[in-house]
Amino acid sequence: MRDFHLPGRSATFASNGMCATSHPLAAKTAVDILERGGNAMDAAIAGAILLGICEPQMTGIGGDCFALFTKPGSDEIHALNGSGRAPAGADSAALRARGHDTVPLNSPDAVTVPGAIDAFCRLSADHGKLGLDTLLAPAIHYAEAGVPVAPRVAFDWPVAAKALQGHAIGYFTKDGAALKTGDLFRAPGQAEVLRRIAAKGRDGFYTGEVAEDMIAALNAQGGGHTADDFAATECDYTTPVAGDYKGVDLVEHPPNGHGATAILMLNILKHFDISLMDPAGSQRAHIEAEAAKLAYDARNRIIADPDHTTRLEHMLAPETAAKLAALIDPQNAMPAAAPLADAVHRETVYITVVDRDRMAVSLIYSIFHGFGSGIASEKFGVLFQNRGAGFCLTPGHPNEMAGGKRPMHTIIPGMLCENGRATMPFGVMGGAYQPNGHARLVSNLRDFGMDAQTALDAPRSYAEAGKLKVERGYSEAVRAELAGMGHDVIVPEGPIGGGQAIVIRPDGVLEGASDPRKDGCALGY
Known part of the structure; x- marks a missing residue:
């Protein structure tokens, strides 16, 4: 139990249903959907799409999503990959010939076809109870009426807005200036897109006037995207990966997501007596940092489009973790592993919902960098992700950019299981x-x-990137000790990530947790 003399946040408890996410309006919308007879999938979709209006610097209909979920009455965890592919004409050799070592972040070369809308339509049709028209109505309303900018959103906006260009400046600034806390953000063009999706399903987005508007904007910037690229977009059901840590199974989305990196990290940490360390001390932070360097280096070598990932079993093998753990010096930092395809960013939203039937949904939705590519379509203001920056340009690498491939993805929904029972859908935002x-x-x-x-x-x-970011919640003494071990310690300007979770307790009560690093909350009924 927390000390009620000190600032803090209590967990939220409810018995019927619950949502935890990064903006209160989205949490309220999700609970409203549950109370109207929708299930957890309905609520998660409605809340997620609204987050694109509440947190436009983080996500939107021009982005991708991934989901883990259970079905009512079952603890089996299913996965859906809603990430889009590079256009057929994407060519890493052409970028290298133009002098690029990495994919340019704010160019059409970095724009993969948005996959989230196809995924939301599929999940609604296959697992929802209410129609898309009902689920999209809250986002349509707020896109037209406006959402007051929340404090964390306002904190992100000035830096993220530097990426905006062309039509996007008009849609996502106030006469060129970043919106501030309390300013109303409206997106009437996106409201119209959502109406067409509500009426026509995925075809309202991937074909017709909306698709033509998106393709024209990308082609005007030099992109090679075609109508066929958009029409061919299709999400996939897939099989999760999992690993045990001290009696709990961590279930992650498989590649092209990098959830296996978390499993590898925990497999490495098993070789150290973490529980005997101070949870906010230098020794624990040091060991974790070293494990991360090694796990992320493995990720950079292995994780890619699932059709090109061939060493996932090796990455998850206990022997691999044992060999990596042996490389860690308990007192001295190792040099940072070179990132192959890991641009720094922090733009993601996460939502989790559990309903009265204990269907659990863990869903993450993103446009990658702040305001994505910075490119928006002219008529409807659809802002494009820059997920193609997750590709590398190294010849022969499994994650090398190529037409029709999915890039290595940093967004990962999570779920915990104990003794075969799904016990906690969760996510921790924060890019890499x-x-x-x-x-x-x-x-x-x-x-x-x-x-x-x-x-x-x-x-x-x-x-990350040769630095050890240490939040202000650590003491100066801890930072000094870490520096003494050889870490290049910095205090980041913003917080590191932000998480949401719902614990499904053995007695059936739901316990929601929401990170104070974001504007959101956990709400139940």
């Missing part, structure tokens, strides 16, 4: 931090016995 965030959350729960809210509140550190 996400596998580290999953491992940290699981360790907080299992090594230190924290409840879910305390586990999310706890301070974070993260080794």
